[in-house]
Amino acid sequence: MNSADPVDVRSLVEFLRLCPPLDTLDAERLARAAERATVTSYGTGEVILDAFARPERGLHVVWRGRVSVWTNPDRIRELPAYHLGPTEMFGYVATLLGEAVGPRVEASGQTVVVRLDPDLVDPVFATRHGARLLAREVDMSRRMMVSGAIPTYTLVDDLIVASPLLVEPTTTIAQAAARMEETGLPYVAVRQENGGYGILTDAGIRRAVASALPVTQAVSTAMQGDAPSIRLGASAAEALITVLESHGDVVLVTDRADQLKGAVAARDFVVSSTTAGASLHEQIHRAETVDDLKDRYRSVPGMLTGLMAKGLAPSRVITVHSAIIDAAVRRTIELVAEQYPHLRTDAFTWLSLGSNGRREALLSSDIDAAASFDNALDAAGIAEYQPMFAKVAEVLEQAGLAHDRHGVSPVDPKFARTHADWARAGRDWITAPEADDAVIMTCLLVDGRPIHGDRGLPEVARVFGDLRMHPRTMSMLLAASIAQSSRPTPWRRKKIDLKAQFLVPIANIARWAALSVGSTALPTDQRLLAAGGSAMLNETDAVALADAFDAVQGIRLAWQMEQTTADRTPTDVVRLERLPPVDRAILAEATRVVTNSQRRMGNMARFAMPES
Structure with a gap:
């Protein structure tokens, strides 16, 4: 049973002085809060707070131990959404809203929790850090109230029905088939020396027999060596798109440490209500004419609105959107190429650049791109492709994609250059970063992702692999990243540009930080987390920047959905008065996070950057 402990004020x-944003309280108010606080010990599994059952007035802080937090009342019997440790708070949203909006919190082991009187600590939510915490949690709670609850089967986690079936490469095909029959699973995953996984499915066994x-041969002789995979937390739509794009039957599911957690097959998706994106992806992939493709792509905004209404996180909606853009570009190339039978589509690799290369494109995003050709082609041979590329751009624009203005x-x-010419450029x-467009071109190509042709690492990307060994170039890239002109300044004007003023900085x-640690990650949040803890970007700043990016992308997506619903062309520019207070608080916090990070990186550069 839990017990109230004596309080050593x-x-x-x-302790409370170590807990942001409580550390912003003056000494007198902090002392009064401590005097009226209740300190309680809990054992493993004991319920500390169930704000789904009833709202409770109180601000809770973990003093010792760890707690498990559930944010969805339909998933209480599943794994918690996240954990909190010492100095972290919970319960303040239900207190402030006076609504039963969650969360449910249980002790994970022996835990001590401080309960504070909210009337004494309300001022902390007027601070920037407090506003950030409040904005993020209220926004989540509001979405939960609007949708009732995030529906089950929206995430790939929900679709895993059994523990993974993992075998060694020396297992025979017959033994693998027997294990599949035993477990009723349509696959075996095969452990590989490089830490990755191969896969053998029912269909793979049939092909081997045929x-x-x-x-009696080892399973490694019949498996698919590079198994399609996706991480826990991905949406069901993303997972199904991965299955479809790999032309396979099963996608493996791993955690952040790349440990296998299970797999989902195409048949498992029938229970998910959020796979409309995958359905549209497949419709676009199968479009028989250019007009078919245009018609099908025009339904994308409505599909995105539907995914948001079903409670899918904005970052997941954007990932699905990027996958659909990839499908549209690939199919457009194939359909347009039919009008140019003398040209080979396997002679070039199409690279998505910019936000779509990073899988962060929204409805207003330009679809930046480049082509990398076989080295056998000369300038005249490449020039023959220009009319076809112009037609591709025209079709994409007519479908509703802004194919780069x-x-x-x-x-x-x-x-449009050969592989060798791209590498040479x-x-x-890298060696002459002060030359015209050198920094701009480097930034564009570093974000490059092949979506047609050779899906391997582009030759020019391999050149950038050792960019951190060129301090002069890195210094110029850093200068561009932390320039005063790139800092968000929303409060100086009535209109703000969510992309230019917040997301681009x-x-x-993130791009520079990832290059500085040799990371090949493309999405902004992954780049930040890969570089967090490095000499130039501390872990706290990396997490804060990733949170800010995700939050602003969410505001941007909601704004563009609102514009689309009103039959207006989506843009990134919004008037401040149109934004709710929660969103303004998020933008204020994003401004502070970016400005402070740029300032710290500039100061660190004087000491951490090697001399050129």
Whole structure:
């Protein structure tokens, strides 16, 4: 049973001074809060708070131990959404709203929790850090109230029905088939020396038998070596798109440490209500004519609105959108190429650049792109492709995609070169960063992702792999990332540009930080987390920047959905008075996070950056 403990006010005050945003309280108010606090010990599994059952007035802080937090009342019997440790708070949203909006919190082991009187600590939510905490949690709670609850089967986690079936490479095909029959699973995952996984499915076994491969052979002789995989937390729509794009039957599911957690097959998705994105993806993939493709792509905004209404997180909605853009571009290339039978589509790799290369494109995003050709083609041979690329751009624009208004397109010969020419240009940009467009071109190509042709690492990307060994170039990239002009300044004007003033500065920091640690990650949040804890970007700043990026992307997506619903062209520009107070608080916090991070990186550069 839990028990109320005697309170040592002095020790409690010292502890509360370590808990942001409580550390912003003056000494007198902090002492009064400590005097009226209740300190309670809990054993493993004991319920500390169930704000789904009833709202409770109180602000809770973990003093010792750890707590498990559930944010969805339909998933109480499942794993918790997250854990909190010492100095972290919970319960303040239900207190402030006076609504039963959650969460449910239980002790994970022996835990001590401090309960504070909210009337004494309300002022902390007027601070920037407090506003950030409040905005994030209220926004989540509001979405929960609007949708009732996030529906089950929206995440790939919900679709895993059994523990993973993992075998060694030396297992025979016959033994693998027997294990599949035993468990009723349609696959076996095969452990590989590089830490990855291969996969053998029912269909793979049938193909092996049809090709007269002896079933006494090792499973490694029949498996697919690079198994399609997706991480826990991905949406069901993303997972199904992965299955469809791999032309397979099963996708493996791993955690952040790349440990296998299970798998989902195509048949498992029938229970999910959020796979409309995957359905549209497949419709676009199967479009028989250019007109079919245009018609199908025009339903994308409505599909995105539906995913948001079903409670899918904005970051997941954006990932699904990027996958659909990829499908549209690939199918457009295939359909347009039919009008140019003398040209080979396997002669070039199409690279998505910019936000779509990073899988962060929204409805207003330009679809920046480049083409990398076989080295056998000369300039005249590449020029023959220009009319086809112009037609691709025209079709995409008619479908509703902004296929670059600024010239970052293979239609421009500057963005259509051979593999060798791209690599040569990359080396020139690295060694002479002060040359015209060198920094801009480097930033564009570092974000490049192949979506047609050779899906391996582009040759120019391999050149950038050792960019951190070129301090002069890195210094110029850093200067661009932390320039005063790139800092968000929303409160100086009535209109703000969510992309230019908030997202671009964070994306620039993330790109540079990832390059500085040799990370090949593309999405901004992954780049930040990969670089967090490095000499130039501490872990706290990395997490804060990733949170700010995700939150602003959510505001941007909601704004563009509102514009689309009103039959207006989606833009990134919004008037401040149109935003609710919660969103304004998020933007204020994002401004502070970006500005402070840029300032710290500039100061660190004086000491951490090697001399050129």
